[in-house]
Amino acid sequence: MLDINLIRNQPDVVRQSLAARNEPAITLDEIIALDAQRRDILKQSEQLRATRNTVSKDIGRMKDAAERAAKIAEMRAVGDQIDALETELKKIEAQLDELTAKLPNIPDPRVPVGPDEDHNVVLRTVGEPRAFDFEPKAHWDLGPALGIIDFERGAKLAGSRFYVLNGHGARLQRALIAYMLDLHHQQGYREVYLPFMVKAQTLFAAGQLPKFRDNLYHDVEEDFWMVPTAEVPLTNLHGDEILDAAQLPLWYCAYTPCFRREKMSAGKDVRGIKRGHQFDKVEMYKYCLPEHSDEEYHRMLADAEAVLQGLGLAYRVKQLCTGDLSFGMRMTYDLEVWAPGCNEWLEVSSVSNAGDFQARRANIKFRREKGAKAEFVHTLNGSGLALPRTLIAVLENYQQADGSVVVPQPLRAFVGADVIRAQ
RNA sequence: GGAGAGAUGCCGGAGUGGUUGAACGGGGCGGUCUCGAAAACCGUUGUGGGGCAUUCGCCUCACCGUGAGUUCGAAUCUCACUCUCUCCGCCA
Numbered sequence: 001m002l003d004i005n006l007i008r009n010q011p012d013v014v015r016q017s018l019a020a021r022n023e024p025a026i027t028l029d030e031i032i033a034l035d036a037q038r039r040d041i042l043k044q045s046e047q048l049r050a051t052r053n054t055v056s057k058d059i060g061r062m063k064d065a066a067e068r069a070a071k072i073a074e075m076r077a078v079g080d081q082i083d084a085l086e087t088e089l090k091k092i093e094a095q096l097d098e099l100t101a102k103l104p105n106i107p108d109p110r111v112p113v114g115p116d117e118d119h120n121v122v123l124r125t126v127g128e129p130r131a132f133d134f135e136p137k138a139h140w141d142l143g144p145a146l147g148i149i150d151f152e153r154g155a156k157l158a159g160s161r162f163y164v165l166n167g168h169g170a171r172l173q174r175a176l177i178a179y180m181l182d183l184h185h186q187q188g189y190r191e192v193y194l195p196f197m198v199k200a201q202t203l204f205a206a207g208q209l210p211k212f213r214d215n216l217y218h219d220v221e222e223d224f225w226m227v228p229t230a231e232v233p234l235t236n237l238h239g240d241e242i243l244d245a246a247q248l249p250l251w252y253c254a255y256t257p258c259f260r261r262e263k264m265s266a267g268k269d270v271r272g273i274k275r276g277h278q279f280d281k282v283e284m285y286k287y288c289l290p291e292h293s294d295e296e297y298h299r300m301l302a303d304a305e306a307v308l309q310g311l312g313l314a315y316r317v318k319q320l321c322t323g324d325l326s327f328g329m330r331m332t333y334d335l336e337v338w339a340p341g342c343n344e345w346l347e348v349s350s351v352s353n354a355g356d357f358q359a360r361r362a363n364i365k366f367r368r369e370k371g372a373k374a375e376f377v378h379t380l381n382g383s384g385l386a387l388p389r390t391l392i393a394v395l396e397n398y399q400q401a402d403g404s405v406v407v408p409q410p411l412r413a414f415v416g417a418d419v420i421r422a423q
Numbered sequence: 424g425g426a427g428a429g430a431u432g433c434c435g436g437a438g439u440g441g442u443u444g445a446a447c448g449g450g451g452c453g454g455u456c457u458c459g460a461a462a463a464c465c466g467u468u469g470u471g472g473g474g475c476a477u478u479c480g481c482c483u484c485a486c487c488g489u490g491a492g493u494u495c496g497a498a499u500c501u502c503a504c505u506c507u508c509u510c511c512g513c514c515a
Contacts, residue, residue, distance in 0.1 A: 042473055046484045053484090056496040060441035068495090075495035242470090370452055374470080 001360035002103050008035055017106040020322035022115045026102060034096045038089065045085040052078050101210060105357040107322045108331040114321030120334070121321065126305065127314035129338040134401045138341035139392045140272040143169060145403055147423045149273065160270070161262065161277045168420045172407070173280065173391055175414030177255050180282040180307055180384055187303045189253035189284055194233040196256055197224035205362035206235040207328030207354075217259045226259035230283035231381045238287060239362040242374050248366060249288035249296055253384065256281065273388040274346065280387035286380040287364065290356065293378035297353045301333050304349045304384045311408050313393050314338045316345060330355045337389065341396035346389040351382030 007014055011028050018026050055075055062068040112121050143149025148169025154162040165173055181191055203209040203225055208216065217226040227233060234252055243250075258281050262268075269275040284303060288296045301317070308315045320332040329352040336345035356376035359365070365374035398406045405420040412418055 039473065042484085046473065049484060052495070057442060059495055072495045079495070370468085 001357060002100065002106070003356075003360070004035060004100065006106075007031055007100070007103075013106065014103065017104070017322075020107055020111075020113045021104055021325065022323040023104065031096065031099050031103075034092055034099070038092050038096060041085055041089045041092065045082055045089065048078055048082050048085070052082070101204075104327045105325075105330050105355065107325055108353070108355075111325065111331050112319065112321045113323075115323040117321075117324045119321040120324055121319045123317045123319055123333075125314070125316040126309070127312070129314045129340065130397055132340060136340040136396060136399060137403070138272065138343075139339075139395045142341065142395055142399055142403065142405070143273075145422065146405065146420060148172070148420065158277075161275065163273055163276065167423050168415060168417060169391075171415045171417075172394065172411065172420065173387055175407075175411040176387060176390055176394070177280060177282060178414050179310070179410050181253060181255055183307060183310060184253040184282070184284060184303065184384055187251075187306070189251040189303075192234075192237070192252050192254045194227075194230060194237075194254050194256055196227055196259075198227055198233055198236070199223070200225060202236045202239070203232055205239055205358065206232040207358060207361060208232060211327055214263045215261050217261060227256060228260050229258050229383075230254045230256040230281060231285065234283060234285035234381065235358050235379060236362050238364050238377075241364060243287070243364070243366040243377065245289065245366050245368045248377065249286050249292065252285045254283055254285070256283070272342070273392060274342070276388065282384050282387070284382045284384045287359075287377045288380065289366070290375070290378050293353055293355065293380065296378075297331070297351070297380050300380055300382045301351045304335055304351055304382050307385050307390075308335065308337060308348070310410050311390070311394065313390075313397055315348075326350075326352070328354050328357050330357070335385070337393040339389075339393050339396045341399070342392065346392060348385040348389045348393070349383040352380065354379045354381070 002014065007028060011032060014028060018024070052075055055071055055078075059068060059071050059075070062071070112119065114120070137145075139149070140151070144151065146169070148166050150164040150166050154164045157164070185191055197219070200209060200223065203216065208228060212228070216228055219225070233256075234254060237252065238250070258279050260277060260279075262275060262277060265275060273279075284300055286296050286300060305315070305317070315335050315337045318334045318336060320334060325332055332350055332352040334347050335349035335351070337348050339346050355378055358379045359376040364377050364379070366377050367374050394408060394411075395405055398408060400406060400419075403422065407415050407418055407420060
């Protein structure tokens with residue numbers, strides 16, 4: 001959510017942001033007009049209320065019955081006027097909320113301007129993609145051959161975009177989750193276990209609703225929504241709270257499954273385990289002071305990179321341009337890991353700074369000292385990392401000519417094997 | 424799933440239609456006292472919106488779980504919902 005004062009006082013800043021984000025369809029004129037109307041009506045209705053409050057108190061003290069009856073009749077009329085204004089006000093506020101809820105966050109000035117993902121900028125590549133002396137296989141061949149990924153049975157159970165991980169495949173994924181959580185714990189993040197289903201308000205506060213409604217699974221009977229990322233419950237963990245400045249920053253990490261309908265990606269990436277309706281992810285999340293958010297943000301990026309470095313995987317850091325930036329974020333770095341079998345860079349992490357955008361929606365504030373005015377915190381989130389794609393990278397990068405897969409050193413204790421062979 | 428009880432400010436807890444934004448106690452903060460501290464005493468202590476001033480600030484409206492309603496006037500009455508607790512049932 002943007003500050004209405006920003007829209008009111010510096011509409012050009014917002015207009016520039018919309019242009020940079022390639023959102024020419026959204027305009028501010030209606031919002032600005034509604035905002036003016038709202039304040040006008042509010043003023044009228046408050047004046048009437050003030051009158052009614054004073055007179056009502058007088059009525060309570062009145063002895064003269066005739067005078068009393070006259071005042072009551074008078075105030076009844078005032079009450080009717082207030083009701084009429086209130087009805088009008090609610091209508092306007094509903095329209096205003098609907099429109100402002102659709103305004104995306106303002107990009108950080110350092111974000112390169114560009115209309116779409118083709119204008120993202122690769123900042124650096126870390127590590128050398130492994131050179132193979134044989135033709136590396138894609139995981140969709142490697143996995144079934146090893147008996148660790150079962151696409152047929154996944155489809156039998158749940159349909160397309162589902163799969164079963166078997167034996168060492170399941171163990172390898174669990175090893176990755178445990179390794180990531182342990183690493184983040186060492187880095188200083190507090191691990192939390194979260195609800196995987198949440199209320200609509202929780203999704204709204206994280207910026208998923210109303211915009212991404214079509215990408216979410218929803219239980220109509222109980223009105224539960226399946227989380228598309230742990231970022232959603234993590235954002236609301238401190239929703240409607242005023243924190244002490246001394247408590248900040250708060251660093252959290254969590255493992256959750258993520259559920260996505262992938263309506264927007266119909267027909268895309270159907271092969272393999274790259275894009276499923278259900279996938280696992282370890283997420284990092286921070287609440288911090290506004291003046292520290294940039295520093296905390298880059299530290300989080302380093303923490304996500306450490307996961308890939310620990311696994312010995314080559315990756316690159318990409319900065320998203322304004323047009324590819326997601327709705328609620330000011331700045332985003334993607335981490336992409338090299339997958340030699342698929343022959344592409346796979347996005348395994350998105351590290352973003354939301355500024356105070358999510359904090360406004362979720363109403364998360366802090367106070368610098370006793371009696372000081374409450375201010376909005378900044379929130380940061382980053383995957384650390386998305387599981388199926390990291391699993392792909394491990395399988396494809398650590399494969400050997402005979403089709404077996406060497407287990408990276410830090411995962412061996414969890415997997416209980418040094419090499420995964422056909423089972 | 425059934426029966427009952429409850430939801431008030433940082434916390435505990437009063438308040439059943441009018442001068443209550445809210446008694447009282449605790450905690451916090453400021454002060455007096457003190458070499459310092461404790462005790463005692465005094466003061467203070469919510470959020471959001473709008474307007475004026477834009478330098479301390481001032482005025483006003485709303486908020487006592489949430490949403491509707493009754494009323495000149497609601498924390499207080501009515502209805503619905505949510506959550507918490509207790510007991511019973513069921514269950515991994």
